[in-house]
Amino acid sequence: MAEFARDASQRMVSLRKETKNKALRKMAAAIVGAKSLIIKANRKDIKNAERKKLSPSMVERLMLNEKRVHEMSRSISKVSLLKDPVGTVDAFIRRPNGLLIGKMRVPIGVMLVIYESRPNVTADCAALALKSGNALILRGGKEAINSNIAIFNALAGAAEKAGIPKGAINMVKSVDRRAVSTLLGLSGLIDLVIPRGGESLIRKISSHSKIPVIKHYKGVCHVFVDDEADLNMAEKIAYNAKVQRPGVCNAMETLLVHEDIACRFLPSLAKRLITAGVELRGCRKTKRILRNFRVKSAKETDWSEEYLELILSIKAVKNLGEAIRHINRYGTSHSDAIVTESCDHAMEFLEKVDSSAVYVNASTRFTDGNQFGKGAEMGISTDKLHARGPVGVEDLTTYKYVIFGNGQVRK
Amino acid sequence: MAEFARDASQRMVSLRKETKNKALRKMAAAIVGAKSLIIKANRKDIKNAERKKLSPSMVERLMLNEKRVHEMSRSISKVSLLKDPVGTVDAFIRRPNGLLIGKMRVPIGVMLVIYESRPNVTADCAALALKSGNALILRGGKEAINSNIAIFNALAGAAEKAGIPKGAINMVKSVDRRAVSTLLGLSGLIDLVIPRGGESLIRKISSHSKIPVIKHYKGVCHVFVDDEADLNMAEKIAYNAKVQRPGVCNAMETLLVHEDIACRFLPSLAKRLITAGVELRGCRKTKRILRNFRVKSAKETDWSEEYLELILSIKAVKNLGEAIRHINRYGTSHSDAIVTESCDHAMEFLEKVDSSAVYVNASTRFTDGNQFGKGAEMGISTDKLHARGPVGVEDLTTYKYVIFGNGQVRK
Numbered sequence: 166m167a168e169f170a171r172d173a174s175q176r177m178v179s180l181r182k183e184t185k186n187k188a189l190r191k192m193a194a195a196i197v198g199a200k201s202l203i204i205k206a207n208r209k210d211i212k213n214a215e216r217k218k219l220s221p222s223m224v225e226r227l228m229l230n231e232k233r234v235h236e237m238s239r240s241i242s243k244v245s246l247l248k249d250p251v252g253t254v255d256a257f258i259r260r261p262n263g264l265l266i267g268k269m270r271v272p273i274g275v276m277l278v279i280y281e282s283r284p285n286v287t288a289d290c291a292a293l294a295l296k297s298g299n300a301l302i303l304r305g306g307k308e309a310i311n312s313n314i315a316i317f318n319a320l321a322g323a324a325e326k327a328g329i330p331k332g333a334i335n336m337v338k339s340v341d342r343r344a345v346s347t348l349l350g351l352s353g354l355i356d357l358v359i360p361r362g363g364e365s366l367i368r369k370i371s372s373h374s375k376i377p378v379i380k381h382y383k384g385v386c387h388v389f390v391d392d393e394a395d396l397n398m399a400e401k402i403a404y405n406a407k408v409q410r411p412g413v414c415n416a417m418e419t420l421l422v423h424e425d426i427a428c429r430f431l432p433s434l435a436k437r438l439i440t441a442g443v444e445l446r447g448c449r450k451t452k453r454i455l456r457n458f459r460v461k462s463a464k465e466t467d468w469s470e471e472y473l474e475l476i477l478s479i480k481a482v483k484n485l486g487e488a489i490r491h492i493n494r495y496g497t498s499h500s501d502a503i504v505t506e507s508c509d510h511a512m513e514f515l516e517k518v519d520s521s522a523v524y525v526n527a528s529t530r531f532t533d534g535n536q537f538g539k540g541a542e543m544g545i546s547t548d549k550l551h552a553r554g555p556v557g558v559e560d561l562t563t564y565k566y567v568i569f570g571n572g573q574v575r576k
Numbered sequence: 577m578a579e580f581a582r583d584a585s586q587r588m589v590s591l592r593k594e595t596k597n598k599a600l601r602k603m604a605a606a607i608v609g610a611k612s613l614i615i616k617a618n619r620k621d622i623k624n625a626e627r628k629k630l631s632p633s634m635v636e637r638l639m640l641n642e643k644r645v646h647e648m649s650r651s652i653s654k655v656s657l658l659k660d661p662v663g664t665v666d667a668f669i670r671r672p673n674g675l676l677i678g679k680m681r682v683p684i685g686v687m688l689v690i691y692e693s694r695p696n697v698t699a700d701c702a703a704l705a706l707k708s709g710n711a712l713i714l715r716g717g718k719e720a721i722n723s724n725i726a727i728f729n730a731l732a733g734a735a736e737k738a739g740i741p742k743g744a745i746n747m748v749k750s751v752d753r754r755a756v757s758t759l760l761g762l763s764g765l766i767d768l769v770i771p772r773g774g775e776s777l778i779r780k781i782s783s784h785s786k787i788p789v790i791k792h793y794k795g796v797c798h799v800f801v802d803d804e805a806d807l808n809m810a811e812k813i814a815y816n817a818k819v820q821r822p823g824v825c826n827a828m829e830t831l832l833v834h835e836d837i838a839c840r841f842l843p844s845l846a847k848r849l850i851t852a853g854v855e856l857r858g859c860r861k862t863k864r865i866l867r868n869f870r871v872k873s874a875k876e877t878d879w880s881e882e883y884l885e886l887i888l889s890i891k892a893v894k895n896l897g898e899a900i901r902h903i904n905r906y907g908t909s910h911s912d913a914i915v916t917e918s919c920d921h922a923m924e925f926l927e928k929v930d931s932s933a934v935y936v937n938a939s940t941r942f943t944d945g946n947q948f949g950k951g952a953e954m955g956i957s958t959d960k961l962h963a964r965g966p967v968g969v970e971d972l973t974t975y976k977y978v979i980f981g982n983g984q985v986r987k
Contacts, residue, residue, distance in 0.1 A: 175904060179927050252927070258949055264938060266948060269926070273960055356960050377788070377961050398983040405985035493586060515680070515978050516590050516663070527675060527981025536986075537677060537977070538669055549684055549767050550788050551962040554977050566948070566965050567926050570938025572809040574816035575947075 166302060166335050167354040170275045173332030174300035178272055180329070182249045185295055188327035189245035192295075195323035196238040196288060199315065203234055206315035207284065214308055222412075226282045227309055237288040237316070240541055244292040247540045250559045251298045254567065265569040270562045272298030274356035277348055278543070279304045279370060281362035284312035289541050291320045291334050297561035300333050302348065302355070306362075307340035314338060349374040359556070361544050379552055381544040383471035384414030384499035386529040389488040389514070390430055391505035392423040398526060399504040400434050405528040406502070408441045412473050414545060415500050415532040419468060421488045424481040428454055431479070435460070443475045450481040468495040485510050489517045496520060498547045500529040521546065521553035577713060577746050578765040581686045584743030585711035589683055591740070593660045596706055599738035600656035603706075606734035607649040607699060610726065614645055617726035618695065625719055637693045638720055648699040648727070651952055655703040658951045661970045662709045665978065676980040681973045683709030685767035688759055689954070690715045690781060692773035695723035700952050702731050702745050708972035711744050713759065713766065717773075718751035725749060760785040770967070772955050790963055792955040794882035795825030795910035797940040800899040800925070801841055802916035803834040809937060810915040811845050816939040817913070819852045823884050825956060826911045826933075826943040830879060832899045835892040839865055842890070846871070854886045861892040879906040896921050900928045907931060909958045911940040932957065932964035 196203070207229040214224050254267040276299045280286045287303060294301035305313040317336040325331055337344050348355065352375040359379050360370040371378040388406050390399040406417035422430055427450065435445060435458045446463040447455060460479075467478040468491070482488045485503075492501050502524035503514040511525045522532045532554060534542025539557030546552045552560035607614070618640040625635050665678040687710045691697045698714060705712035716724040728747040736742055748755050759766065763786040770790050771781040782789040799817050801810040817828035833841055838861065846856060846869045857874040858866060871890075878889040879902070893899045903912050913935035914925040922936045933943045943965060945953025950968030957963045963971035 175928070175930070178930075179924075260947070260949060264942060264947075271930075274930070372786075375783075377959070395983075401983060401985055409986050513590075517586070519586070519589075519682075519685070520976060522977040522979060524979045525981060527979055527984040528986050530986035531675060531979065531984065532977075536671070536675075538671060548788075549974050553974060563960050564964060565931060566933040566943075568933060568935045568938055568942065570936065572806075572812060573938040573942065574812055575820050575939050575941035 167351045169332040170300040170302055170335050171354045173330040174274050176330045177298045177300060177333060180298060184328050186245045188324045188329045189241055189292055189295060191323040191327045192320045193238045193241040195319040196234060196241065199319035200231065200234050203312065203315045204229055206311040209311040210309050219308065223282060229284060229312060237285045241288055241292040243540045244296050247296060247558055249296065250562050262573050264573055267567050268564045269567045271565050273561060273563050275300045275354060277302045277355050277358045279345060279360045281306040281366065282309055284309045284316055286361060287313050287316045288320065290543060293541055293543055293558055293561060295324065295329065295333060297558045299561055302335045302337065304337040304345060310340060346373060349376060352376045359543055379546050379556060380548050382547045383497050385418045385469060385471050385495060385497045386415055386499050387419050387421055387492050387496060387501045388417050388529065389421040389503045390423060391485065391503055391507065391510050392425040393507040393510060394504040395506055396426065396430050399430060402504055402528050403434055404437055406530055407438065407443060407477050409530055411475050415529050417529055418472055419478045419480065421491060422481050424450060424483055427481045431455055438477060443477050446476065446478045448480045451479045485513060489514065493519050500532040502527060502529050578762045580743040581711040581713055581746050582765045584741040585685045587741045588709045588711060588744060591709060595739050597656045599735045599740045600652055600703055600706060602734040602738045603731045604649045604652040606730040607645060610730035611642065611645050614723065614726045615640055617722040620722040621720050630719065634693060640695060640723060648696045652699055652703040654951045655707050658707060658969055660707065661973050673984050675984055678978050679975045680978045682976050684972060684974050686711045686765060688713045688766050688769045690756060690771045692717040692777065693720055695720045695727060697772060698724050698727045699731065701954065704952055704954055704969055704972060706735065706740065706744060708969045710972055713746045713748065715748045715756060721751060757784065760787060763787045770954055790957050790967060791959050793958045794908050796829050796880060796882050796906060796908045797826055797910050798830050798832055798903050798907060798912045799828050799940065800832040800914045801834060802896065802914055802918065802921050803836040804918040804921060805915040806917055807837065807841050810841065813913065813915055813939050814845055815848055817941055818849065818854060818888050820941055822886050826940050828940055829883055830889045830891065832902060833892050835861060835894060838892045842866055849888060854888050856888055856890060858890045859892060862890045896924060900925065904930050911943040913938060913940050
C-alpha cells in the first residue's frame with residue numbers, strides 16, 4: 166500500500182488545481198450520496214461501543230447523524246475553495262552570475278495519519294491531503310472501523326472517477342496493531358506521520374517512528390491579566406477561554422493574574438466561573454483573595470496539567486516577567502494570551518512567550534484552522550520545526566529550489 | 577550546559593539586530609587576534625593526527641594556516657552583513673471578527689551541532705546560530721579538539737564582551753562518547769540537532785536522537801542531457817559538475833543521456849573526462865557508443881553510489897520520463913540538472929524531479945549557501961521537512977502566530 170501511495174504521489178505533483186478542486190466537489194457530493202450507508206455502518210460501531218461499554222463521551226464523538234454527515238461534506242467543499250499553494254514560487258533572486266533561483270512549493274509526498282474515534286477525521290484528512298497534493302494512508306481507530314470504511318469508500322471512489330490517481334487515498338482496514346509498527350518503519354516510502362489522538366498515542370508513535378512526526382501534544386494554555394488590563398475585557402476573555410468549550414486543547418487551563426489588580430479582578434470572575442460549574446484551584450495569594458469562595462489549593466502538578474474540563478488553576482504573579490517565565494516553563498507551546506492596554510507589555514509578551522500562538526486581548530479559543538482562515542486543519546502542532554499551530558494545506562507542503570541558468574558552471 | 581543554553585536562548589529572542597551584528601564583528605576580529613594561539617593549538621592536532629596516521633586528506637581538512645584563519649574571520653563578518661529575519665512578520669491577515677493574525681519569524685531555540693574534523697565549522701556555526709538568535713552547543717571531533725577549543729575561546733569571549741548572554745555559545749570539551757548520547761536524549765532542552773560529517777555519523781545520530789535532526793545524507797547528483805539540449809553547453813556543464821571539485825556532495829555522480837543524441841554527445845565529453853583522469857562506468861548502450869574508450873560496465877550498485885572522486889556512471893535513457901524516474905529512484909533529493917532548449921521538457925523536469933535543488937541549464941555545483949545568496953550554510957539538507965537544500969540563517973528560524981484583538985471571544 167505504501168509503494169502504491171508513493172507511486173500515486175509522484176503523479177500527484179502534476180495534478181492541476183482544477184482537477185483537484187473538481188475531485189473535492191465530487192467527494193463532497195459522494196459523502197452526501199452515501200449518507201444512509203455511512204449512518205448504517207456507524208450504527209454498527211455505536212452498537213459495538215455500547216457493548217464494550219465505552220464512555221458516553223467516546224460514544225458521542227463516534228456518533229454520526231444526518232447533520233454530521235452534511236457537515237463532513239461541507240468541510241470538503243470548503244477545502245475545494247481554498248488557495249492552492251502547490252507550484253507557486255515564493256521568491257526569485259537573481260545571482261550576480263545570472264542564475265535565477267526560486268523556491269517552489271511542492272507536496273511533501275506520502276502522509277500517514279493515525280487517529281482515534283471521530284470518523285469525520287477521515288474526510289478532513291482526505292480533503293487536505295488531496296488539496297496539498299499528498300498521497301495519504303489513513304489508519305483509524307478500531308472503534309470507528311465500519312464508519313471509516315464507509316466514508317473512505319465514498320471518497321476514494323469519487324476521487325478516482327474525477328481523475329485522481331488510484332493510490333492517492335488509502336485506508337488500512339486491518340485493525341491489527343502490527344500494521345502500525347510496519348508502517349512506521351517505512352521511512353523510504355512515507356515522508357510524514359501525523360498522529361491525532363491522546364497524548365499516550367502520540368508519544369508511542371513518535372518514539373517508534375523512523376519517519377518524521379508532526380506532534381500535537383497537550384495544550385496547557387494561559388491567560389495573563391496584566392496590571393494595565395481592561396478588567397472588564399479580561400473577565401470576558403478569561404471566562405470564554407475556560408467555559409465556552411473546556412474539552413479542547415485551546416481552552417485555558419491556568420489563569421495568571423498580576424498581583425496588583427488581583428483583588429479587584431478575581432472575585433467577580435470567580436463568582437461567574439463557580440456559577441458555571443468551574444472548580445478553582447488557587448495559589449496561596451489567590452486563596453486569600455478568594456477566601457469567601459470555594460477554592461482548592463493548587464499543587465505543583467496543577468501548573469502542568471491539561472484538565473480538559475471545568476477546572477481552572479489560578480496564580481497571582483508579581484509582574485509580567487514572572488508570567489512569561491511561568492508560561493515558558495509550564496506551558497506546552499500551544500496558545501497563550503495577555504490582556505493589557507499597555508503596548509509595551511503586549512510587545513514584550515509577544516516577543517518572549519515561546520508558543521505557537523500568542524494573543525493580545527483575545528481568547529485562546531481561536532487557535533484552529535478555521536478561525537485562522539485555513540479552512541480546516543490536520544491538527545495543531547506543538548512542535549517547533551516545519552509547522553507550528555494549526556496545520557493547514559500550506560503547512561502540508563514543502564519547497565524545492567528551482568534554478569534557471571543559461572550554461573553557468575562553477576569557477 | 578543544555579540548561580544554561582536554554583536560559584540563554586530565552587534571553588536571545590529579544591536581542592536587537594545591532595547587538596548581534598556588533599558581536600559578530602567583534603568575533604571576526606577576535607579570531608584574527610587569536611591567530612597565533614589558534615595555529616599553535618592546531619599544530620598539536622596535526623601532530624596527533626600524524627601520529628595516529630590519519631589519511632592525508634583528513635590531515636589536510638584539519639590543517640589551519642594564516643590564510644584559513646583569515647577566511648574564517650571573513651566568513652563571520654559576512655554573516656554580520658546578512659539580513660536578520662528574526663522578528664519580521666511574514667503576512668498579516670484580518671479575520672471577519674477583527675482579529676489581526678500574523679506569522680512572526682523566531683529563533684528555533686537551542687541547537688546542537690555534532691561535527692567532524694574541519695575546525696572552521698566551529699566558527700561558521702557560531703556565526704549562523706548567533707545571527708538567527710539560537711543558542712548553540714558545539715560538539716566537534718576529537719581529532720580537532722585543540723583547534724576547536726582555541727577558536728571557541730576567542731569567539732565566546734568576544735560575544736560575551738559584546739553583550740551576548742553567557743551560554744549563547746557552548747562547547748562540549750570532553751571527548752567521551754557518552755556525552756553525545758546524553759545530549760541526544762535532552763528533548764526538553766535542545767530543539768534541533770544538526771550532524772555534519774559522513775553518512776554513518778548522521779545515521780547513528782538520527783537513529784539515537786529523541787530530538788528532531790536535520791540530516792544531510794549523501795548527494796547522488798545527476799545531469800540529464802535532453803535530446804533538445806545545446807550539446808556544447810551540455811558538455812561544459814557535465815564536465816564542470818564532475819571535474820571542478822569531485823569530492824563534494826553537489827558534484828555529479830551519474831550522467832543521463834537521451835539515446836537519440838548519445839552518439840553525437842558522448843565521445844567528445846568522454847575524451848575530455850578521461851584526459852582529466854575520470855574513470856567511466858557505462859550502461860550497455862554507453863559502452864557500445866564509447867567502444868573506442870576505456871569504459872567499465874556500470875553495475876546496479878553504481879546508480880546509487882556517491883563516489884566523491886573522479887568516477888562517473890553514465891546511462892543512456894529512452895526519454896525524459898525515464899530520466900526523471902531514474903533520478904527519483906536512485907537520487908538522494910540533493911541536486912539534479914537538465915540541459916535542454918525545450919521549455920516544455922524543462923518545466924516537466926522541474927515539476928517532477930523530487931530534489932531539493934532542480935536546475936535547468938546550469939551545473940549542480942551551485943548548491944551551497946554562498947552560491948544561493950545565503951552567505952553561509954549549516955549544511956545541505958536532504959530532508960523534506962522544515963529545511964531543504966542549503967541551510968542558512970532563515971532556515972534556522974521557525975515562526976509563531978501573533979494575534980492582535982480588542983476583546984474577541986469565541987462564539
